[in-house]
Amino acid sequence: MQPPQASHVFALPKNLLDSLTPRNLVNKPRTRTPSPEPALAVVSSGQRACNICLGTTFNDVDEQRIHFKSDWHRYNVKMRMSGGSVVTESAFGQLVEGLEDSLSGSASSSDDDDDSDDAVNTLVKRTGRLSTRSSSPESSPRSPLVPIIWFHSPPSTQIGVYRTIFPLQTETKDYVRELADLQAQKPGGRTWAMFMVAGGHFAGAVVRVSRDPDEDDEPAGKSKKQRKPKPDTEVLLHKTFHRYTTRRKQGGSQSVNDNAKGPAKSAGAQLRRYGEQALREDIRNLLADWADDIHDCERIWIRASTSNRRIFFDYEDAVIQKGDERLRTFPFPTRRPTQSEIARCIVELTRVKVSHFTEDQLRDQDEAYLASLPKPKPKPKPMPTPAAPPPSREKLKEKWSRLVEMVNKGRLDALKVFWEPSIHPIPEWVGEKVTTILQLAARGGQAEVVHWLLEEACADPTVNIGPGPNEDVDENGSDGGREGAAVISKAGATSRTAYDLAKSKAVRDIFRRCAASHLDWWDWLGAGHVPSVLSQDMEEEQEQKKKVRRKGLKDKLKEREAKEKEREKEQPVEQPARVKLVKDQASDGGPRRLGGSSGSAEAASGLTPEMRMKLERERRAxxxxxxLRALGGK
Structure with a gap:
């Protein structure tokens, strides 16, 4: 049975449902024997024929020329060039009628070129899309997921339904059963909620997409006038509004622009931010008003960008929850959110798609589709990796020289990249007087490198070395640094570890802290020569003692300053008399030599250093x- 031209997805005939089969269960591989090309119709010597249009014959040249200019011939030529199948003249007429019906309901038009108005080109493109839709992508695991599920009804009818109408996680074998369940009538009918928001425009509606069985059973009444059949869909609630949120010809909302480039300070930006906030509040208030109707809806369709989808979910007491099983997105492109666009989307979702292909044509389409899929590349066989040749002496020297330079200069980041756990002890030909990298870092005073080697690289602090040829070690086992830098073994030889080589307290404290944190890693206090551990509590206690000591010193300093101030207050009482006496003595004697009289030393005794300097300056003046007077007299 063939469905009507505009079948409703919730009102399909029962006999059609019983004959439906998912497309992937029909197109099974078949064995085909090569067959010769169909022979053209044998024509008499006086007739002319078209080799493309199934051997159509003509009586004269004018009739043949008219045929070559016809849309039917042009269509068959383009289908043959694209690998499709030619059709008869009657079949072409049906295709043209179906094309005109589909174009009459379209709200969009384009005048870019003349080819868009050509029915042949449009029909060829549409046939190619139908072939792609009618193919069976589920028959191959490599194929993408298409938005339409196609069903086959023998002998040559296919219907397509959008996948998003069915429940989520529906298996392929259960689509026919789910489609039959959609035909069951529910009290009050099935309702959908549809919302669109973009560019500051909002459109929302609550739609009844299936009829209410109680309304169909109502008596006609006393009136003999026949009632008009109610439409399959009915808009119960609808609302549209607009806010200024997007700058014209710029694209993107103001919030997206602020997140990308920082908040703008123009007046227009302030208006757009206010418009976004007002749009969000208007939508949420509308959802609250429609909460009861939305709760009873079977599907909730939302068209919004990632930022605009937060309007519906991310707030307290949201009507729509983020993980709701009813949530869907529109599986096709949509235009500006308007009431007419919602009506168009309702029709697109609820009207089934119909095509007419025989089973042989469907199999051919499937085979062509599978052949067009990219074949997986064979995995390359793993090639045996040849053993790396041993490094040369020059490369080893370069490696160790770089490593020693990193440690001595404290380049920890470069050392982490260059570090290998299997680094051997430092060879003798490197010229260093230490054995390990840890000893080298401790001797150089690189605290960060020492900490990383002990904590992350787990370097051994118990490795010891003897005194170098140029290092003097006294009888008490001291290397001229701090006491106890060398430890005398029972045999009398001197041995030193990384801790002994550390010349700064900061590096030695790192050893003591690591010993306190990881006491079970090494023999820190024995072979490692670490005198004691340094825990966090011990450091806090030492810091507290330092604070007490500093406070005592500050108190003593304040007492000393107070005593000096008291002494200074007592001295100025006697100093003016002494200064005056000195001035009188200097003025009585007349002119004197630089340095003053012999009694000047006695007069200056008991003065402060500042007063002495002042007195000396007066004498020189x-x-x-x-x-000068003597020179002027001459």
Whole structure:
């Protein structure tokens, strides 16, 4: 049975449902024997024929020319060039009628070129899309997931339904059963909620997509006038509004622009931010008003960008929860959110798609589709990796010289990249007087490198070395640094570890802290020569003692300053008399030499250093005046 031209997905005939089969269960591989090309119709010597249009014959040249210019011939030529199958003239007429019906309901038009108005080109493109839709992508695991599920009804009818109408996680074998369940009538009918928001425009509606069985059973009444059949869909609630949120010809909302480039300070930006906030509040208030109707809806369709979808979910007491099983997105492109666009989307979702292909044509389409899929590349066989040749002496020297330079200069980041757990002890030909990298870092005072080697690289702190040829070790086992830097073994030889080589307290404290944190890793206190551990509590206690000591010193300093201030207050009482006495003595004797009289030393005794300097300056000034007067007298 063939469905009507505009079949409703919730009102399919029962006999059609019983004959449906999912497309992937029909197109099974078949064995085909090569067959010769169909022979053309044998024509008499006086007739002309078209080799493309199934051997159509003509009586004269004019009739043949008219045929070559016809849309039917042009369509068959383009289908043959694209690998499709030609059709008869009657079949072409049916295709043209179906094309005109589909174009009459479209709200969009384009005048870009003349080819878009050509029915042949449009029909060829549409046939190619139908072939792609009618193919069976589920028959191959490599094929993408298509939005339409196709069903086959023998002998040559296919219907397509959008996948999002069915429940989530529906298996392929259960689509026919789910489609039959959609035909069951529910009290009050099936309702959908549809919302669109983009560019500051919002459109929302609650739609009844199936009829209410109680309304169909109502008596016609006394009136003999026949009632008009109610439509399959009915808009119960609808609302549209607009806010200024997007700058014209710029694209993107103001919040997206602020997140990308920082908040703008123009007046227009302030208006757009206010528009976004007002749009969000308007939508949420509308959802609250429609909460009861949305709760009873079977599907909730939302068209919104990632940022705009937060309007529906991310707030307290949201009507729609984020993980709701009823949530769907529109599986096709949509235009600006308007009431007419919602009506178009309702029709697109609820109307089944119909095509007419025989089973042989469907199999051919499937085979062509599978052949067009990219074949998986064979995995390359793993090639045996040849053994790396042993490094040369020059490369080893370069490696160790770089490693020693990193440690001595404290380049920890470079050392982490260059580090290998299997690094051997430092060879003798490197010229260093230590054995391990840890000893080298401790001797150089690189605290960060020492900490990383002990904590992350787990370097051994118990490795010891003897004194070098140029290192003097005294009888007490000291290397000229701190006491106890060397430990004398029972045999009398001197041995030193990384801790002994550390010349700064900061590096030695790192050893003591690691010993406290990881006491079971090494023999820190024995073979490692670490005198004691340093825990966090011990450091806090030492810091507290330092604070007490600093406070005592500050108190003593304040007491000393207070005593000096008291002493200074007592001294100025006697100093003015002494200064005046010195001035009188200097003025009585007349001109004197630089340095003053013999009694000047006695007069300056008991003065402060500042007063002595002032007195010396006065003496020098008087001596200079005396010399100037003497020169003027001559």
């Amino acid at each position: 008087r001596a200079a005046e005396t010399r």
